[in-house]
Amino acid sequence: MAGFLRTEAGKGLALSAPASLYVGLLVAAPLGILVVYSFWTQTYVEIDRTLTWANYLEAATDPLVRHLMLRSILIAGAVTAATVALAYPIAYFIAFRTRKKTLWLLLITIPFWSSYLLRVFSWKLILGFNGVMNSALISLGLIKEPLTFLLYNEFAVVLTLAHAWAPFAILPIYVSLQKIDRSLLEAATDLGCSKLERFFRVTLPLTVPGIIAASLIIFIPTVGDYVTPSLVGGSQGKMVANLIQVQFGPANNWPLGATLSLVAMASVGFVAVMFVILATALGRRIR
Amino acid sequence: EAGSLSVFDWSGYEDQGFYGGYVEKYGGAPSYTYFGSVEEAFTKLQSGFAADLAHPCTDALRKWVAADLIKPIDTSRIDNWDKLLPQIKDVDGVTVDGQTYMVPFEWGNTGLIYRTDQIAEEDVSLQLLADPAYQGKIAIPDAASSAYAMAALATGASSYTDMSDEEFQKASDFLRRIHPNVRFYWSDAGQLDQAIASGEVLLGWGWNQSELNLIWNETPAKMMRDVDKGIATWVCGYVHLNSSTQSDEQVYDMLNALSAEDSGKYIIENWGYAHSNAEAFKSADQELIKTYGFADVDSFFEDSLFFDAVTPELEGRMLKEFERIKAGF
Amino acid sequence: MTSQNIIEISGVEKRFGTFVAVRDLNLELKEGEFFSLLGPSGCGKTTALRMIAGFQDHDAGTIRIAGQEMAHIPANKRPTNMVFQSYAIFPHLNVGDNVAFGLRKLNLSKAEIKERVAEALEMVELGGLQSRKADELSGGQRQRVALARALVMRPKVLLLDEPLSALDKNLREAMQLEMRRLQQKLGITFVMVTHDQYEAMTMSDRIGVMFAGKLEQVDRPEVLYSRPCNRRVASFIGGMNFLDARLTADNGQSVNVDLQGFGPLTIEVNPNALARSPDLLAGIRPEQLEISATQPPGYDACLQGNVSDIAFYGESVHYYVRADGVEEPISVAVPNYFHTVDHKRGDRVWLGVQNASVIDLGAREA
Amino acid sequence: MTSQNIIEISGVEKRFGTFVAVRDLNLELKEGEFFSLLGPSGCGKTTALRMIAGFQDHDAGTIRIAGQEMAHIPANKRPTNMVFQSYAIFPHLNVGDNVAFGLRKLNLSKAEIKERVAEALEMVELGGLQSRKADELSGGQRQRVALARALVMRPKVLLLDEPLSALDKNLREAMQLEMRRLQQKLGITFVMVTHDQYEAMTMSDRIGVMFAGKLEQVDRPEVLYSRPCNRRVASFIGGMNFLDARLTADNGQSVNVDLQGFGPLTIEVNPNALARSPDLLAGIRPEQLEISATQPPGYDACLQGNVSDIAFYGESVHYYVRADGVEEPISVAVPNYFHTVDHKRGDRVWLGVQNASVIDLGAREA
């Protein structure tokens, strides 16, 4: 044993063990418990511990679950697309067009040193009925009546989350842009590419890993978010996480909540894997 | 010493005016932990969270009892028990199956709040919520029981706590009809207040606290208090938790302080909430009593709907159906 | 020569802030020429190359390629292609797609692209490796892919930034021959940046030697070696013993000097020397001195000294001789004819030199 | 020699997974010796050095330093110190603290530490630079700090991993002399890894040449050059023309052979050659061939051929001669005596060789 610990493999395992054990336990144990719970049933406050597929059956047959799941994935997809699309130019700007990289990275992180809930709240102030946006538009004389489509719908959810996730999208993309050997870009120019062609033929394919990383970091947790939808989503913004939260909260039906969690994870995982495969394949197609 | 007593409460209730007697005796306030909703409180308590007192409302009590979270109250140790409004003491939930579980503290109305500058008093009704003219102009709570209480009033169900299948269907249909009009399902009262104040929402099902907040902010809005058109009354109070670790004496001292006449006077005058102590209405500033609409307390109880504890089976159905309605199903 | 000037650079300057990276660059390159820019690290070689390629604007002067002024022509429109020091192989593309990269811009048919790629890969002896991944290539292969990718564009001028510096010795030598062969076959003008004097000398038709942003001498390798323009150039290429010389008589084509340690000699005037003065600097290459235990016959001047150090280089042995009246030890390179070392440390030896071996380097302070 | 073995390595092997990085390493180093490990990239030089230093365990064999078996002695307890290729100057410490780093573990008084640091810095000519920050040092200065930091520990053996490869040519040559001087003054055993043959030859008492994990020959530089043990070693050090030779008579100390192109010659038997056979491989160094327009007199064998290529190296000119009956062109190096090139491409020339210049490389397949 002592001998093993002196080898490279031994040292590596020993050093990384605390972190991976910690995460492993905290992932594996709850997941295990979720799985067990998902086969139980609950009526009122009594938990029935006989194993049954009933919850899965319910999750599979209830159109509500399917509807919310689909909507969650669509909204999360929209959030991901919007965030990444908005973030890419910024990451590009910081990586290639400015020397004050640290300053810009700082500028981008500072807004996130306030409370998330307060930031979401602020969005309501901006998008609200007599919020900043409407007040501005009215005082400019562009509209007479306040616009109501700004808040309490999917748009508001997408906008709010595109804001909240900004640094999580900018940083991985920035890193992958920063890693690009500048001489590759010059080589492309040298071989006759204009700036735009160069971007699509070299820069973009080389940042596919960064885009994938950013997308996963955004997409997956967004599906699980229930706070933002309930604050700014209005009557149309409900997502599957709200349903899960209701099971663990008011409905007090943990087994069903566990089942829905697992179903959600599985669907999200499936979508994520499909996305990675598709994005990688698309990146490869560019020549 | 004073802080060793822990109270699990809505935020804001740590106001020392609510339990002056306790502060006097123990020289300070108990320690407070907050929840955002009664459901949240239930989840947390069931998860093993411990405290001495908690502050739910009557509609939840049956579940709390079933989950074995709370102890019966020894009413003989409540000095003010006899002074409490009798109608309040009778509410289902204060007593469950003949046992008293709660010392009622504050009560009030849940009703239709509307903009008086946009809707005339004689036109307002619960049916207006379903009127296509108000598309995107109404807000109702993101809570199944409250929504169904409203629907029951609107559809004339005989009993809210024990609806027949047909009545339940009618109530659900009503909620479905108003869904397209709903701007948002509010989860915090402030959201409703702001929307009404700004004119974003003209009609909303809310608490009398919202009405007051609007009055204080000089918004032309009020609650529809016509019992014939439909209004509900809620009662909340303190329960003695099974997980309590403090001595009964300290717990009851707190309960006594909360139900005292002085506390009642304070909450009526400063918060505009109705208190459970009948004496408090006499000693409070009568001007304010009038402004807040407490001049004739008994009228509240006559035909108003009380948030009694719904039967478990019905509650489950409500929750499930309400989720569908919200999702547009 | 009959051939045309393909590149004409005059008065070009490049500043980074206040720092002048390249100053007053003047250069004319002929079609089909192999030209090398040689100089120490940081002297501005890469900057000069990049201005020709169009990756860097110049602050003054003009650059003409094939007769056309390049000032407002971006890199992607210039008739040049570049082989980068790091090769810049696109990691997301395979070998074939790397080579085809520039061709796809040219509206060629698929078949034609395929054919030209195959041909270019044949040329660098990588035929059939089209579908190799970039990261499966060795250093030498990467270098050749970079070469093929540039050559397939049929540029008028090929620019190469230290193309061989990442390769190890044997591979480097093989590639030197290979590239020279290719250049002669294709007749394209090559402009190569290097800091390896042997590489520059063995491959180039002409070499430009740069120091601190200034091109100090442009000449054929032999001339650079035999008639360097000053001390810096002389010492950057090969070894050199520097000695003071006093002018005693000026005969036009030649001068009589009194050479430190060696005494009177008649040496040819170096037309490249930048400045003249009676206080001359003279240089003698180590391999052009004769060392012997007795006074060597038939030399124009001799001196005596003691061997202070010996370094064995394999093909030659270097003796360092402390001579009477000369501060620095004089180094003498003797070819290793028969695997024998003839002198030991401390030995008293004679050094002999011919008039023709002494290089006039102009005024001592230039 | 009278001096003791300070390092004794026998049968040492190192595997990474299934890959054998160093195989059957046997080596004895004397006290005060300057030893170099020379070999191409990836041949296992660094691995061998790191096993001596204790950074890598060996899988078989024994390593003894100063008579003590090192198997279970960690790097920090060994009487060796190392100068790293990247120098590994601690960036958060100044020069003085860098040099004092190891001393602080030795329970010395502050004054003593200070004194030894000052002395070590004097030794590498950095006296007084104690408070310089690490990033304010030039490449050469960093190298010397690394040297001082190791020397101040007064190790029995100093290990150096390509200590000069990061320096540019002129600085490298200066440091080579400097290090050799220091080593002779201190009498410490130096073990240096390098892939530069000239560096190894000019600095070392003995050189070990390694290929693919195997130490193929250990000898003095002159012997390595004149009597390499096989084709690999011969071609790694200096240039070499390889020719087939058929054994015609064995005279013990010498053999008669029929040398490809040149005909009959009598050559000395190479005691280092690994295997013998009638089909011999012979080598001739380019500088040991005579090239001339007419048949050169006084040579033991001659052949005729045409100049196919000329490479100008400055101190010498290399002619490549396609000789009748020899496939590969034969390269001939002629010292650049008088800045003249005597033969042109295509010229018919004679090549002359002496018996003593032909190296026996043993069996052709070894």
Next chain:
Amino acid sequence: MSKPLRKPVRFPWLLAYAIGYLIFLYLPVLLLPLFSFNDGTIVAFPMKGFTLKWYAQLGAQDTLLQAMANSLIVGAVTALVATSLGLFAARAYVRYRFKGREVSEGLVMLPLVIPGIIVASSMLVLFISLGLKPSLTTVILGHVFVALPFAVSIMKSAFDDFDQSLEEAAFDLGETVIGTFRRVTLPIVAPGIVASLLVTFTVSFDEFVLAFFLSGNQPTLPVYIWSQIRFPAKLPNTLALGSLLLLASVLLLLTAEYFRRRSTKSA
């Protein structure tokens, strides 16, 4: 010499976009301070008038201050634990090759991509079944979990730049393994450690869902704010606190940046 050449200056589209994006990022954040000076409890336009009373009242908000203290404690402990775990793990990943390295690396990154509510609910279930009551401890356990990927990736990049021969040099000069870590490794990766501490602290300080599920009678600040948002009368106090927090974090970040610059200059 001819005249200096100048290319026509093009409109800097990207810079314009970047500035626009910054406005997008800062707009909501800067509204908080604005409304913290508003003399009214309903946070909506038009504003009522200027007041400092919400700031003046802050000192008296015991529970708010307590929540803030809890958040600071949780954040600090989370930062320390996550950074230590991350430090060792990152070092192992960068320095050693061993079986299961990829698996371990992937595992440690997992918390980034598991939906928050699932982590929260399953952890609650786990802790309760382990008999661990919701408390600051459980919040810290949860926060370390979500902060770990950040710590690991920051420390990994710190070790990526770290020349391994520095450690060998120290060892070679007679230092022990622990001594080497203390005298060489730690000081050199210190900027990475500081960055990791800052980031993990931020992650914890701003985390709501886990804290909401896992906190007992000591709410963290976000949990407290959550209950306050539903209670309009206290909202301006919260905005005032949020503004102060923002100011403090900007100052903290600037200080950290100042020290980082100083350390890179002197390193």
